[in-house]
Amino acid sequence: MTDHKTIKELCAQFTRIIAEPNLEIQRVHAEKPAPIIGFLPTDVPEELIHASGAYPYGLVSYEGMWVNRADAHLQTWACSLARCSFGMALAGKFDYLSGLIIPHICDTTRMISGIWKQTRPYDFMENFVLPRQVDRPSARSYLIGELGRLKARLESFMGRSIADEELQRSISLYNKNRTMLRKLYQFHVRRPDLISNLDVFNAIKSAMLIPKELHNVMVSELLRVVEQQTHERNTDDAARGVRVLVTGKVWEPPAIMEILDESGGVCVADDLSTGYRYIANDVTENGDPLEALADHQLKRPPSPCFVNRGQDRLEYLVDKVKASGARGVIFLHLKFCETENYDYPLLRDALFAANIPNVRVESEIGNVSHGQISTRIQAFMEMLGGEEIYGS
Amino acid sequence: MAASQPFKTAGLLKGLMAKYYEQGNLARERGVPVAWVTAVSPVELVYAAGLFPYYPENFGALAAARKVADKISMAAETRGFFSDLCGYARCGLGDAYAQEHPVGKIVRPDLLFCCNTQCGSLQKWFETAGRLYKAPYFLLDAPLIENASTELVKRYFVEQLEEAINFFEVATGSPFNFDRLAEVLDLANEACRLWNEILDMAAMKPAPFGFFDACFHMAPIVTWRGTKEAVMYYQELKNELEDRLSKKIYAVPDERFKIYWDHIPVWPKLRWFSDLFAEHGALVAVSQYTHSWAYQFDLDRPLESLAENYSEVFSNRDFEDRIQLKINFMKKYQIDGFALFSNRSCKPTAFGLYDKRKIISDRTGLPGIVFEGDMSDLRYFSDEQVRNRFKIFFEQLT
Numbered sequence: 114m115t116d117h118k119t120i121k122e123l124c125a126q127f128t129r130i131i132a133e134p135n136l137e138i139q140r141v142h143a144e145k146p147a148p149i150i151g152f153l154p155t156d157v158p159e160e161l162i163h164a165s166g167a168y169p170y171g172l173v174s175y176e177g178m179w180v181n182r183a184d185a186h187l188q189t190w191a192c193s194l195a196r197c198s199f200g201m202a203l204a205g206k207f208d209y210l211s212g213l214i215i216p217h218i219c220d221t222t223r224m225i226s227g228i229w230k231q232t233r234p235y236d237f238m239e240n241f242v243l244p245r246q247v248d249r250p251s252a253r254s255y256l257i258g259e260l261g262r263l264k265a266r267l268e269s270f271m272g273r274s275i276a277d278e279e280l281q282r283s284i285s286l287y288n289k290n291r292t293m294l295r296k297l298y299q300f301h302v303r304r305p306d307l308i309s310n311l312d313v314f315n316a317i318k319s320a321m322l323i324p325k326e327l328h329n330v331m332v333s334e335l336l337r338v339v340e341q342q343t344h345e346r347n348t349d350d351a352a353r354g355v356r357v358l359v360t361g362k363v364w365e366p367p368a369i370m371e372i373l374d375e376s377g378g379v380c381v382a383d384d385l386s387t388g389y390r391y392i393a394n395d396v397t398e399n400g401d402p403l404e405a406l407a408d409h410q411l412k413r414p415p416s417p418c419f420v421n422r423g424q425d426r427l428e429y430l431v432d433k434v435k436a437s438g439a440r441g442v443i444f445l446h447l448k449f450c451e452t453e454n455y456d457y458p459l460l461r462d463a464l465f466a467a468n469i470p471n472v473r474v475e476s477e478i479g480n481v482s483h484g485q486i487s488t489r490i491q492a493f494m495e496m497l498g499g500e501e502i503y504g505s
Numbered sequence: 506m507a508a509s510q511p512f513k514t515a516g517l518l519k520g521l522m523a524k525y526y527e528q529g530n531l532a533r534e535r536g537v538p539v540a541w542v543t544a545v546s547p548v549e550l551v552y553a554a555g556l557f558p559y560y561p562e563n564f565g566a567l568a569a570a571r572k573v574a575d576k577i578s579m580a581a582e583t584r585g586f587f588s589d590l591c592g593y594a595r596c597g598l599g600d601a602y603a604q605e606h607p608v609g610k611i612v613r614p615d616l617l618f619c620c621n622t623q624c625g626s627l628q629k630w631f632e633t634a635g636r637l638y639k640a641p642y643f644l645l646d647a648p649l650i651e652n653a654s655t656e657l658v659k660r661y662f663v664e665q666l667e668e669a670i671n672f673f674e675v676a677t678g679s680p681f682n683f684d685r686l687a688e689v690l691d692l693a694n695e696a697c698r699l700w701n702e703i704l705d706m707a708a709m710k711p712a713p714f715g716f717f718d719a720c721f722h723m724a725p726i727v728t729w730r731g732t733k734e735a736v737m738y739y740q741e742l743k744n745e746l747e748d749r750l751s752k753k754i755y756a757v758p759d760e761r762f763k764i765y766w767d768h769i770p771v772w773p774k775l776r777w778f779s780d781l782f783a784e785h786g787a788l789v790a791v792s793q794y795t796h797s798w799a800y801q802f803d804l805d806r807p808l809e810s811l812a813e814n815y816s817e818v819f820s821n822r823d824f825e826d827r828i829q830l831k832i833n834f835m836k837k838y839q840i841d842g843f844a845l846f847s848n849r850s851c852k853p854t855a856f857g858l859y860d861k862r863k864i865i866s867d868r869t870g871l872p873g874i875v876f877e878g879d880m881s882d883l884r885y886f887s888d889e890q891v892r893n894r895f896k897i898f899f900e901q902l903t
Contacts, residue, residue, distance in 0.1 A: 186859055190589060190849060220625040223649055224856035227824020231860055242648040244661070245621060245628060249668050255648070255661035262657065418625075420632055420644045427636060449589055451852070455629035458585035459636050 120307055120342065123335040127315040131367070134174045134322040139209055141324060142168065148211035148271070150237060153198060154363065155321065155386045156216040156413070157241055158260060158406045160396065163325070164275045164283040165267040170210065171321030172198045173387055175365060177479025179204045186228050192449040193478035194363060195221045202233045212237025212270065214263075217245075218418040219452050237270045239263060247411045248423035256407040264403065280402040290325045291392040293332045298389065300339050302437075305354055305379040307339060311370040314380075318387050354379040355498040358434050360460075361445035362453060363387045365478050369445065372487045376494040382437035384414050384430075385445070417452035426456060427463045434469050441497045442471040443490070447478070470497060510754060514742045518722065521738055525728050529612045532557035538615035538676045541634065543627050544727050545797055545818055546620035546645060547811045549693050550666065552731040553686035554673035559612050560728055561634075562627075564600070565593025569772035569881030573607045578882065580604075592850040592881030594630035601637060614640045616676050618669065622647035622821040624853045643672045647816050651823045654816060662812035683807070689731040690802040690810075697800045699739035700726045706746055707790040708838045711760035713749045716789040717779040718756060720770045726798045761786035762902050765835050765843040768794045768854045769880045781892070785899045791838045793819050793830060820853065828861055832869060842902050843873040844895075849885045872901035 130137050138149060148167045152159070155171065162169040175197045182200035189196070201207060212235050215226040230238045242259055244252040268274050294317055301308035316335070320328045354377045364370055364385055373380060383389045393414050397405040415426040434442060442464055446453045457473065464471045472493040474486055532539050540556040542548050544563075551558040568574045574596050581599035582588055588595070600611040617640055619631035628644055635642030645665050648658050670681045703722075706714045722742060729735035749755075764782060766789045771778060782789055797818055803810040819830050835843065843865065845858045862873050876894050879885035 188847060188849075188852075188855060188859075191852070191856065217649060220852040221856065223625070224824075224853055228857050228860055231824060231864075240649065240651065244648070245625070245646045246644040249665070251661055251664040251668055252646075254664065255657065258657040258661075259648070262655075417629070420628065420642070422642060425636070451590060451626060452629055454587045454590055455594075455626075455633050459633060461585060 119338050120335065123331065123338060124308070124312040124315065126331055127312070127319040130319040130322050131174050131315055134170075135206075135209060137323050138168060138170055141327070142209070148237070149209055150212040150214060151207060151210045151235075152214040152241075153216060153222060155391050156218055156243060156410065156416075156418075157214050158263070158410070159321075160280065160283040160287050160402075160406060161260070161264055161267060161275070162214070163286070164280040165264075165271045166273065167211070167267070167271060168324060169321075171318075172201075172207065172213075173318055173321050173363075175478050176201060176206065177366065177481075179206065180479035186232055187225065190449055191221050191225075192447050193480070194365070194447055194450075195225050197478045199225060199229060199233075202229065207235075210235050212239070214239050214241050216241040217243055218416075221451075237266075239266055243410070243419075245418065246420040248421050252411060253407055256410060257403050260403045260406055277402055281398065284396045284402060284405065285398055286325050286329070288395045288398065290320055290329050290332070291395055293329065293336060294320065294392040296336060297332060297339070298392070300336075300343070302356075302379065302381045304339075304343060305374075307342065309370075309374045310378070310380045311367070311374055314364055314367075314370050314388055317389075317391055321387070321391070353377070355441070355494050356381045356437070356439045357494075357497070358430070358437060358439040358442045359383040359385065359388070359445055360430060360442060361385055362447060362450055364445060365447065365476060366481055366483075368481075368483050369474070369476065369486060369490075372483070372490050373443075376487075376491045378443075378490065378494050381439050382433050384416065384433075386416070390414050390416065417456045427460060430460060431463060431467045431469065434464070434467075440470070441493065442469055443493065444471060444473040446473060446475050448475055512718075512722075512742070512745060514722070514738070514745050517738060517741060518724065521729065521734055522724055524734075526609065529557060529559050532612075533615070539612055540673075540676070541614040541617040541619075541631060543619050543623060543631070545623050545815065545820060546618060547666065547669075547815050549686065549689045549731045549802070549811065550669060550673065551618060553683075553689045554670070554681055555677055555679070555685075556616075556673060558728070559614065561597040561611060561630075562593050563724065563728060564608070564611050565596040565881060566772055568596045568600075568608045569593075570775065571608055572773045572883065574773065574881040575884055576607065577603055588882075588884070589849070591624070591626040591630065592879055594626055594633075596881065597630060598633065598637070601634075613638050616640055616672070617642045618645065618672075619643070620645040620647060620815060622815060622818055624820070624851065626850075626852070641672070641676075643669055645669060645815075647821050649823060650817060650821055650826070652826070654813070658816055659809065659812050662816045663808050666808045666811060686807055687804050690804055690807060692733060692736055693731040693800060694802055696726060696730055696735035696739055697798055699736065699743055701796070701799050703739060703743055703746060704791070704795060706750075707756075707763075707788070709750075710763070710839070711755040711757065712763075712788055712790060713746045713755055715756040716766050716792050716795060717770065717775055719792075719795040720772075720775060723795055723798070730798065757783050757786060757788040759786050760788045762841040763788055763790040763838055765790070765831065765838070765840045766792040766794075767831060767843065767845045767858070768792055769846065769848060769851065770794075771846070771878050771886065772881055773883055774878075774886065777888075781895060785902070787841075787899070787902065789844075790840065791834050793827075793834065796834070824857055824861075827857075828864055828868075831861070832865060835865075835869060835871065840871060842871055842898065844898065845873060845875045846880075847875050847877045849877070849879040850881060872898060874898045 179200035578595035
């Protein structure tokens with residue numbers, strides 16, 4: 114029991130960081146002052162920000178009450194992710210930022226940067242202008258150049274140059290974080306009774322909110338305790354629950370993971386930007402670091418924002434379901450998210466054609482009926498495998 | 506009221522577009538692969554490669570103008586495409602599923618060629634269509650240009666044009682012909698030159714031609730750009746406009762005000778808006794939209810020149826550049842006020858307009874409004890609301 118409590122205690126640290134993300138980053142900043150540079154999720158080379166000496170900070174913890182704050186500047190038919198982030202900025206919630214990097218992944222991110230710069234600028238406002246096709250040689254050469262441009266902008270803002278060795282060190286630090294989080298994810302898949310859906314997703318999200326040096330300590334401590342506990346029991350306590358794959362952009366509102374936990378669902382794979390997509394692949398540690406960062410970005414799991422004819426999302430998802438042993442798929446969509454909307458009907462049809470049950474859940478930050486989402490997810494879980502939840 | 510007398514060239518336009526659609530229908534029978542292309546993409550390469558370029562956006566605009574866009578969209582919406590997606594895309598995807606085809610059947614692609622300089626909606630629509638029709642898809646990717654273009658973006662664009670040429674060679678099975686490209690570029694230059702001379706006539710006061718006329722006459726500059734047909738058409742149109750000038754036939758007979766419009770028209774309401782403005786003696790003289798086709802290519806450096814022209818269009822520019830481009834048009838056409846269309850189908854042109862309205866008014870002193878609607882779907886348009894907003898606008902024009 115002591116161990117179990119300790120796991121929960123360790124996981125509670127992540128919950129606390131997400132609940133009040135500004136506290137921890139400001140504490141760190143007070144101890145060792147350096148500019149805090151925010152980024153919108155999550156196709157951003159954080160390693161570059163880190164190597165420049167600034168604190169990278171993801172705008173990934175949302176306070177729904179500020180969504181409408183953006184209405185005078187942004188149409189209400191923009192997605193709530195953009196409206197909420199920008200609304201929070203207008204409300205002064207990110208005033209401790211010295212800079213913001215916006216990755217261009219859709220029309221909304223492409224357009225919001227100009228509005229943001231106009232209405233609530235920080236000292237360092239940059240776009241990360243990603244190639245939107247990822248499988249032709251031109252994408253790679255362009256992306257290396259764009260990473261070089263961003264690096265130069267960071268160097269100029271920070272008043273120092275970034276040596277290759279420094280960038281390599283940041284890459285190693287980030288690789289370590291991703292490796293450990295993947296390990297934690299696998300523990301969760303095997304033992305959801307010890308590491309719940311919410312626990313693992315909180316662990317991933319909190320990695321974007323505090324320095325990786327600190328996060329690595331927390332995750333490594335957690336892994337140690339989890340390993341010890343599974344080792345001591347020494348039983349392959351086969352996971353109860355219904356294995357599902359979750360696909361979408363972000364897991365918002367966070368209550369979704371609690372609902373999944375309560376309904377006996379176990380997320381065994383996902384392609385969420387604030388989920389597995391954030392930790393899926395590492396950056397090569399030898400060779401030119403900018404080339405390595407470019408390859409890392411291009412080889413991330415398929416997303417609806419990037420055209421990838423080499424690995425189409427249709428086949429990718431069907432394969433992923435089979436490989437992970439998921440029994441069904443939950444589409445987790447934010448209202449007004451165009452890129453997901455376009456993909457959905459054919460993805461759904463491809464899954465049904467492969468006899469994979471699936472359900473679509475739509476949410477909106479700041480305006481969501483937890484009851485409705487709960488009912489849909491519970492009904493889906495019961496359909497997939499009621500006896501495993503309630504039986505034995 | 507847009508034109509007190511119908512244009513003689515209207516008949517020519519009808520014939521030209523009928524010929525275009527007929528070619529589309531016959532292309533496959535003749536062994537010419539059909540390439541879906543986007544309105545602001547280097548169609549010159551497609552013509553030079555010997556492919557037939559088909560514009561699904563045109564299909565969307567046609568369905569919108571005939572007021573059946575919502576009906577065709579429903580076929581897509583019942584399949585799970587959402588009503589908040591681009592109206593053109595819903596029409597294009599809807600027609601593939603629909604049993605009835607009130608504006609003819611959309612031509613299925615053998616390959617798809619999309620440039621995302623206009624928007625990411627086209628990128629997703631074409632990708633989806635590629636999956637649906639199981640046809641190869643090429644995205645010509647345009648990174649947003651901030652302030653001035655860079656060597657990096659130009660190089661990326663040129664490299665992609667080379668990749669596109671390979672993509673076309675696979676489809677046609679024959680090597681790309683650069684001599685043919687030079688001919689096509691030459692014809693495109695000529696058509697663009699004529700088209701922009703015509704658009705400039707809207708700066709005269711009173712003017713023989715305005716934005717709503719341009720919307721009617723723009724189809725050939727989009728679809729036939731790079732061919733003799735487009736050059737012939739705009740030469741005829743220009744002659745007719747000169748003839749009209751000599752006979753004192755004007756777009757708005759008692760023109761008092763000139764208006765800047767941003768960006769695309771509300772297709773099913775073209776006449777409605779045209780009448781609304783004419784009632785107040787106002788001519789909508791200019792919009793960035795119809796000026797999108799203002800290319801001038803350098804035949805000595807074709808790919809570099811294509812890259813510059815297509816990556817540097819307004820729809821690929823950042824917030825401040827777009828404001829400045831609008832203000833430049835306002836000055837050039839001696840504008841008295843401006844109307845900005847918050848088009849639900851078009852996030853890249855709509856997002857930012859609330860702030861731009863204020864900034865432009867502050868910098869120019871001109872009255873301006875933003876109104877809400879959709880370019881094709883009347884479910885998102887309220888006659889009463891829009892009329893009321895414009896009532897206030899017209900009161901400020903003095």
